[in-house]
Amino acid sequence: MRSTWCLLLFIFSQAYAHQTSVTSSQTPIRWNASVIPIQIINNSTSLLTSESLIEQSINEWNTASSLGIMEVSSSRNQIKFSQDFSIYGSAVVGVTEVNYGTNGVINTASILLNEQNYNFTSTMGIASGNNVYLKDVVTHELGHFIGLNHSEVLNASMFYSTFPGQSDLAADDKAGIRSKYDSGYGTISGSIKGGDHVGVFGAHVQAISRNTGEAVGAITNEDGRFTITGLDLNDTYYLYNSPLKNLSALPSYLANVQTDFCPGSYLGSFFTVCGRENDGLPQGINLTSSAPKVDVGEITISCSLRTQDDYTFEKIQPSFQAVEILNYSFEPRHEKAFVGFFRANELSTLAYTPADKLIVDLRSVSSPGSKSVSIQLISQALGNMVEYNVIVKQNGSVVYNSNKVLTSYNIYQLDLGTELALSTNAANNFFEIEIKAKKLTETLALYSIPDATNFGSKQHLPYLLMMSLKSGTGLIIDSGSSLSDNSSCLDAPFTFPVEKAKFNTDEDSKTAAAAASVAGCGTIEPPQGPGPGSFFLLTTLGFLFSYMAISLSKKGKNFLS
Numbered sequence: 001m002r003s004t005w006c007l008l009l010f011i012f013s014q015a016y017a018h019q020t021s022v023t024s025s026q027t028p029i030r031w032n033a034s035v036i037p038i039q040i041i042n043n044s045t046s047l048l049t050s051e052s053l054i055e056q057s058i059n060e061w062n063t064a065s066s067l068g069i070m071e072v073s074s075s076r077n078q079i080k081f082s083q084d085f086s087i088y089g090s091a092v093v094g095v096t097e098v099n100y101g102t103n104g105v106i107n108t109a110s111i112l113l114n115e116q117n118y119n120f121t122s123t124m125g126i127a128s129g130n131n132v133y134l135k136d137v138v139t140h141e142l143g144h145f146i147g148l149n150h151s152e153v154l155n156a157s158m159f160y161s162t163f164p165g166q167s168d169l170a171a172d173d174k175a176g177i178r179s180k181y182d183s184g185y186g187t188i189s190g191s192i193k194g195g196d197h198v199g200v201f202g203a204h205v206q207a208i209s210r211n212t213g214e215a216v217g218a219i220t221n222e223d224g225r226f227t228i229t230g231l232d233l234n235d236t237y238y239l240y241n242s243p244l245k246n247l248s249a250l251p252s253y254l255a256n257v258q259t260d261f262c263p264g265s266y267l268g269s270f271f272t273v274c275g276r277e278n279d280g281l282p283q284g285i286n287l288t289s290s291a292p293k294v295d296v297g298e299i300t301i302s303c304s305l306r307t308q309d310d311y312t313f314e315k316i317q318p319s320f321q322a323v324e325i326l327n328y329s330f331e332p333r334h335e336k337a338f339v340g341f342f343r344a345n346e347l348s349t350l351a352y353t354p355a356d357k358l359i360v361d362l363r364s365v366s367s368p369g370s371k372s373v374s375i376q377l378i379s380q381a382l383g384n385m386v387e388y389n390v391i392v393k394q395n396g397s398v399v400y401n402s403n404k405v406l407t408s409y410n411i412y413q414l415d416l417g418t419e420l421a422l423s424t425n426a427a428n429n430f431f432e433i434e435i436k437a438k439k440l441t442e443t444l445a446l447y448s449i450p451d452a453t454n455f456g457s458k459q460h461l462p463y464l465l466m467m468s469l470k471s472g473t474g475l476i477i478d479s480g481s482s483l484s485d486n487s488s489c490l491d492a493p494f495t496f497p498v499e500k501a502k503f504n505t506d507e508d509s510k511t512a513a514a515a516a517s518v519a520g521c522g523t524i525e526p527p528q529g530p531g532p533g534s535f536f537l538l539t540t541l542g543f544l545f546s547y548m549a550i551s552l553s554k555k556g557k558n559f560l561s
Helices: 050-062 134-145 171-181 309-315 442-446 506-518 547-553
Strands: 035-041 068-071 078-082 092-100 106-114 119-121 131-133 186-194 203-209 215-219 225-231 235-243 285-287 293-300 323-327 335-341 356-361 372-378 386-394 397-401 416-421 430-439 462-471 535-542
Touching: 035 050, 050 068, 050 134, 092 134, 106 134, 119 134, 131 134, 134 171, 171 215, 171 225, 186 203, 186 235, 186 285, 203 225, 215 225, 235 293, 235 462, 285 293, 309 323, 309 335, 323 335, 323 462, 335 356, 372 386, 372 430, 386 416, 397 416, 430 462
Parallel strands: 035 068, 035 078, 078 106, 119 131, 186 293, 323 356
Antiparallel strands: 092 106, 092 535, 186 225, 203 215, 203 235, 235 285, 335 462, 356 430, 372 416, 372 462, 386 397, 386 430
16 A cells, blocks of 8 residues: 655654654654764765765764764665655655654664755755755754654754755754753743633744743643753743644644634733733743753733733833833842834834833842843744844943844844943943834845745734843853743633544545645655564655745745655
């Protein structure tokens, strides 16, 4: 019987971070060795430097965890170019074939690169026509090679759509491999729920690091449970939950996901304490070596944007009077986060908006000469198609004015931040922050938000401002700070239970196969494989030639499936 395997096989018993691949019996797929041999067959007809780029991609993963991928002269695990890709079709750029047993242990895995239809280059940046940067493709496929699935974290190499900078691993990718092959990292778990304590199936939960500003993600199961693993310790994380954006790129068990739980729209929101006085102030979750695992309890989905009352009032005034968001005299804390926003109807591509004006008063911080303050604006993980300008004044003098430039990888970085030394004269540690915004042009969106059509937020436009005090040894963690869940203030009154989809019947299989063919996935006969119960997992990196993707491909978009 001919079967289609395009990430349609995976069913989760719990919601793993980074979308780890599992067998049909819910066993995680992984190698059962610390060093995995791979043979690089340098048979490219167009790129003589291919082996060097492949080795760089391997090194990306090797430096992320204790698992090692080692190049050898001969192995059943191979990566090579193919000049005849007819078995998979011209829409597929690369294929990762993984042979594993019913216990989830990988026996062999190989990556094939489609040189019949595509020209692999050593040029970084957005793919153009049939020219694709080789390291973007190989780094993504090596993630499948080690047992990872696709992610909806926007800067993750395992994101399903190609984008500039995909060749470098993000925090989500690193957490994914660590959760499979390492210990000693942190874990945040909890439940996303709506009205009447009903779990929300298929919510996307991201933990945003206070230290780096990067996000690590997970997807909730039928009970609303999520677990985010592989997190760095001695850091604080802020949780953001939102609806999934593109189910066609994720395992088929998510096909039943619903989002019509609100009178209006189910929006993304940060995990805050119940009560209007706490709106717009996300709770920091501390992970330390003495407390590496935290269960946060129940977190509500949101039907409206929650922001601090006095800030919201100023947003509707003719002129914005500065709002104090941290005063160390009244809140002797070393970390705080604040949520601001800009309305879509006030944004233009031509000029910045009037500024949000915020005050951070650190004049009472003890021993200021040995400390600094980090100020970070985070929006890229939220998909905001917004460019920001941040100006920081210290005691009236400008000490930071953000300068936006494309990186060497052609990434237009929307997140902004600076670290400023506190003055030895405590009276000078009074900071004013001005934040302006303007709409991204279509061109800049291509360099900022992967698959901006599906993932670019155009209406719900919050930003996260993180303020952190540091000493010479790094972040000062307010360890032991208490958390309060949302069990007494659950939003979304129309939330109802949802079960994961199942593809068990012949008719379901035909439907799944049809969906897979649209996504540019291949069909393959399950091999006999070594040992009873073995079967083939096929993951592919390919162009999506559906009617929608054709229009996107004109803008340089390539899709991974």
